[in-house]
Amino acid sequence: MPKTIKKGICSRCYIRNRSIFSELSYEQLDKLQNFSPTVTSYQTKEVIYYQNDNSSNAFTLRSGMVKLTKSLPDGRTQIIRILKQGDLFGFDGFANQNYNQTATALTECELCHLPITGLQKLRQSEAEIDTAIMNRWLNNLNAAENMMLTLGAQKASERLANFLVHWGEEENDEWKKMPLSRKDIGDLLGLTIETVSRFLSQWKKMGLIQEYRGNVLIKNKTELCEVINPKGTCE
């Protein structure tokens, strides 16, 4: 499991404007350098940390995708969150907790280590960082709560259609990267591999979606939204 390590230079970081440091001036960014942030790389399927490991570092995802998961003793697994470029994760240490999830690379990826104690100081001295982190916490909470609604109240086809429609909305490309296996999608939506596969096959035959090597294309968003909410418009 090779893991290349290098030093980062915050003021030149190419994902700075997507990170919690996006609102900082160059002067403020220079302060971060005390921090001497390290950058590490992970391969697909490599575990970044395990649930209950000591959370001394938070992370910013520089490139690639990561999944956070929780599991029951018998192995049944739920994906809690899927992380994309610029996302902050592993911040449980702020509340003196160990990591509450297991983080696994879905693709090759690169991430920046942010020591919790250092971040905590920065949060107190730089209001922009405090706001950025707080917003991310509250957005995470809101997203988790929306997922609770999905998991608790929607049925298989609704969950899956909802997931597809909202996947990668923020991107511009028509074809969205989707490095999730059927198992991953199932673990995210509380479904089995077979159920996921069946609906996707059906929607492909109906011409609602296309798939090609880990990429998806929504061909008919309107009709896919009908699956979610038969009456109303799509969101």
Place this chain on the structure above:
Amino acid sequence: MPKTIKKGICSRCYIRNRSIFSELSYEQLDKLQNFSPTVTSYQTKEVIYYQNDNSSNAFTLRSGMVKLTKSLPDGRTQIIRILKQGDLFGFDGFANQNYNQTATALTECELCHLPITGLQKLRQSEAEIDTAIMNRWLNNLNAAENMMLTLGAQKASERLANFLVHWGEEENDEWKKMPLSRKDIGDLLGLTIETVSRFLSQWKKMGLIQEYRGNVLIKNKTELCEVINPKGTCE
């Protein structure tokens, strides 16, 4: 819908030590008085705020219980969180969002209004308050994520047993107050009224639990835990 209103005096508040102000000195508490906190009462089933209302106030629950819910357009509902004495809620305004849930009184209850802008200033000036609020956010996030695991990966009996075992753990009384209807329990666990009723009846017949007028008693925790996790110990 009568709603009595009075002024609170933080330094004498009887739930102070359960609130986000529990770590403050009396001097610091006096500062809060600028705040001139108002206290309001609600009756059972009264709505405190609706999802999408402007979130200018957060609240501390002084007495009673409250549920936070989200609903789909067709009315299917998920309970997101159940609030007890000392809990903080309605803080979506910190991220400039409107309320993300609807808050409804489960019992008669009394709550203290905390203007977001004022709290935000306090968070910056008093480190203890910042820590207290941050801990609550992160604990809420963790709880929501645990619920995602429950909703996504566990089956009906497991969810219900798990819910019962952990309900009111922090209290000492053997009989726990449980002002939730079968519908509420269903909305919390993603089940129907009938499914909830069936398992509860069964467990009553088996002598695992007792119920009396909105109170429950776990008679046989060990066996109830077997339902959740057939092999291992409880928890």
Place this chain on the structure above:
DNA sequence: CGGGCGCTTGATTATGTTCAACTTCAGTGG
């Protein structure tokens, strides 16, 4: 070219929902 993993598809089963009738309980008014 072979092996294995991930995916698909069908058949069967289990779990939980839906529908419906009935019971219990709390609150109301005579």
Place this chain on the structure above:
DNA sequence: CCACTGAAGTTGAACATAATCAAGCGCCCG
């Protein structure tokens, strides 16, 4: 105090949805 009412809860039967079991396909990688 009791009879009445409506809401909440229970229980059974039929049904639907998704899980499980099983077989086979296709693609990627060595």
